[in-house]
Amino acid sequence: MxxxxxxxxxxxxxxxxxxxxxxxxxxxxxxxxxxxxxxxxxxxxxxxxxxxxxxxxxxxxxxxxxxxxxxxxxxxxxxxxxxxxxxxxxxxxxxxxxxxxxxxxxxxxxxxxxxxxxxxxxxxxxxxxxxxxxDDKTKARLEEINIKKSELSNNFSQNLLDATNAYEYIITDEKDVEGIPVSDKESARFEDDGETKYKFTLQMPSYIAYMTYGKNRKIREALYKAYVSRAPENGKIIEEILSLKDEMSRLLGFKNYSEYSLASKMAKDEESVLSFLYNLLNNAKEQAKNELKELQAIAPQNLESFDTAFYAELLKKEQYDIDEEEYRPYFEQKSVVNGMFEFLNRLFGISFKKVQEKLWHEKALSYDVVLDGEVRARIYLDLEARESKRGGAWMHNWQAHSIDEKGDESLASAFVVCNFPPSSDTNPSLLRHDDVVTLFHEMGHTIHHVLSSVNENEVSGVNGVEWDAVEFPSQFLENFAYEPQVLKMFALHHETKEILPDAMIEKLVKSKNFLSAIGMLRQLEFSIFDFKLHAKVHTEDEVQSLLNEIRKETALITTPEYNKFQNGFAHIFGGGYAAGYYSYKWAEVLSADAFYSVVDEGIFNSQTAKKYLDIVLNGGGAKSMGILFKELMGRDANTDQLLRLNGIK
Structure with missing residues (x-):
């Protein structure tokens, strides 16, 4: 080969x-x-x-x-x-x-x-x-369970989609759309018998636009109520899914689905996961209360769940005065890519050499990845949006480094796909800072895959890495997109070549952790609920009771009784995160800890960065990430560094 x-x-x-x-x-x-x-x-x-x-x-x-x-x-x-x-x-x-x-x-x-x-x-x-x-009888039952689970998950997702698509709120008074960004307003606008009207739906861009910028509180409440009470029929589906997962887990020798889920993850046991989540909760709660006080101070009435996004936007403008459009001229796509390559060269000693080859689209590019004078891998960048392309961003691994039974070596390769604004002969592709973070994130996944020197394909690169650790390298790298000395390597005005001013960098960095403790509590609510939910079988009423109990600790604003969040929790009932939603935070602890070790050593003089290349990137999935992390840091992960990353003191 x-x-x-x-x-x-x-x-x-x-x-x-x-x-x-x-x-x-x-x-x-x-x-x-x-x-x-x-x-x-x-x-x-x-x-x-x-x-x-x-x-x-x-x-x-x-x-x-x-x-x-x-x-x-x-x-x-x-x-x-x-x-x-x-x-x-x-x-x-x-x-x-x-x-x-x-x-x-x-x-x-x-x-x-x-x-x-x-x-x-x-x-x-x-x-x-x-x-x-x-035995055959048990295998037959497991097959029945898997087919039924798949069917129920599909029904759950379809009910949610149908309910989302069925709802619309029509606005006829221009005053009710004042302050909404022009692009969102235009998307909502339509003509009806010569009259201009505006339609808002539960589709995410439309829903978020009104909840964030819509001044009419009654409309915000109506949209919120419709959103959090979608697909009530999913309550019974949840009952059945939980029952089937519990039966499946017991047939396979586990006491519950949470224990089954952990069998292939980095976390050791249920107690480890819950103590981890509650530790973060206890550390973040006081700051979250203070953040809520700041929000409440600018609101004319007691804050309700449907008010927070609106007043958060007002407070953010007041505190940071950030206009996203002012930043985009400094983040021209080619400059960002080249600057990121330079950053990776200075951090790890890797370089990128452009390759001329025919690919699937004229905007796609390929680069050889060179380390210590040798070509180690190839990456393919396809970064601009187009009609024929699925939305979002991802890394897709193709080849993995390996040596086959004949002794022939294969080098790794991977695709980096994003949906940035298209460039033309006359207009460059100007990115938002969020886009820059996304690129760094996907490149973190990419170098994790392609720089592995493991010889067995099934544990080389990202292959074989535990689900709750796979985001560690991507989150680690994305954090550098907020570091001033890294930003200055590529944040150049595409016309004047002026470096992004220090004052703008400072605002960007400070705004990163705006209301971060409140956001932390929300994610912890989801994680604790998911994990406890899968510890035993629950009826529909018991599911609600469990969520209500958890909210007493995590929700600083009383949640309305009509809020049936669980019926829309597609990550765990329609996706692959059941008893695994905690993974986001678990990996984030690893990434924050390693990141600050590099930053505190001066980034480009960091010994930790060199060890990260040799141990984590080189190691692939051949050892548990827990073992690799201990080799890297000489200890277990320090949760305090995640609090530091989120500005929680």
Whole structure:
């Protein structure tokens, strides 16, 4: 296999080739299982290589479907999903593979290195968490549960979407839209029988626009009430999901779903998670109360839940006087990218060399990543918004550094995708500071993946990293986007070349932690509720009672009785964060601690930064992030540094 693959995806032949590859892989599995004396070298390595080649073939299609979407990519992608899903399901339930992995680990435990042991341990755990080792009756029930859970999660999300789309609030009085930004106002504006009216909905941009800038309190309350009482039918769905998750966990040998969830995470046990969350809560609460007093002082009446965003915006303008538009000329996209490259060079000694190759779009660029004079990886940047591109920002890993069973080395590669304002021959792409933070965040994920020197594909780069630790490198890097000496490396006015003035930098840095303790309490409320909820089965009324109890500690403003937040908590009932919402804060503690160690050492003279490169970035997922963090810092993570990052004293 060559060190880098050429990006290509023939849509006309893709399904036929995918089907053929899957058929060949299935035959290869049967052939490998017949090996009499199975070893890591002749069985596990061959399985890894086979899986990797299929993944490398499939990734360009999923990438293309996200960044250069068309009817054709959608059609081919939709056709390919059942093929790849059926293949993956069959493989994960193959008891003979599971038994082979267990036997190899037992037979070769004295001679395997830690990377190889980790590959086997993760595979064995994956089989066991899917129940592959259990009797046929139990496996059949687990399959029924998984199908039903999937159906219920889909129903939960669909109910939420339908309720969101069904609501609208029509405004006819111009006074009621005064102060709303022009772009938001124009989006809401429509003509009806010659009369200008404004429609606000529960879609996030529309909802946030009125809750933040809308002066009419009664309208804010109406929108808020509609938003927090959406999809009441989801209450019964939650009951059923919780019951199924509890049954599944017990069948797999766990006392509840929270314990099951932690089996593949960095956190040791339920007590560790809850004590971590309550420690943050106790530390943030007093400052949150003071922040609320500041908010209350500028409000003419007692603050309600539907008032906070509006008065927060007024207070922010009063305290910081930040106009986002004033900053954008200083954050021209090319300057930011080049400055970020320079920053990474000074921090870690890595450099980026542009590569000329044909990619999926003319705005996409590729760079070789060079360390110690050697090309270590390749990254692909696709940063500008366009109609054919899915919204948001992400890092998508393609290749991982590895050495196959023949001894051939593959170097890592990854895609960095954002949706920044498009540039043209006459207009540059000018970013918001939030965009800069986003770019640093995704680059944090990227260098975590591509700078790994692990030789086993399944634990190289971001592969094998625990769910509650995977955001550590991205959050670590994004924090530098607020550091004055880093900002001055790229924040140049695109016309005058003037560096962003110190006064503007100071305002930007100070505004970062505006009402941060209140924000911390809100996230902790979600995290504690999620984790306690999955500790046992609850009825619909018990779910509400649990949330009410938690709110006594986390909500500084009494929440209205009609607020049924749980019915819209899609992260845990429609997504992958069940009993894992705490992960955001868990990873943030690691990132804040490592970040301040670098900052306190002077950033560019930091020994911690060099160790971070050698230990965390180099280490990939071959060791638990808890072990790597201890190697980095010489101790466990210090929660106080997260409080410091959020300006909580």
């Amino acid at each position: 060559s060190k880098f693959l050429q990006f290509q995806c023939d849509l006309d032949t893709f399904i036929d080739e995918l089907s053929l590859r899957v058929k060949q892989n299935n035959a290869r599995v049967e052939e490998l299982l017949k090996t009499e004396k199975k070893t890591y070298a002749n069985f596990v390595k061959a399985m890894q290589s086979m899986e990797e080649e299929l993944e490398l073939f499939f990734t360009p299609l999923s990438h293309l479907n996200s960044v250069n979407n068309s009817d054709k990519t959608q059609e081919v992608y939709t056709q390919s999903l059942p093929i790849i899903t059926e293949y993956g399901t069959k493989l994960s339930q193959n008891i003979d593979i599971y038994k082979s992995y267990k036997a190899i680990l037992e037979n070769e435990k004295e001679t395997l290195n830690y990377e190889q042991k980790k590959v086997l341990e993760l595979n064995i755990q994956h089989f066991e968490l899917s129940g592959a080792h259990l």
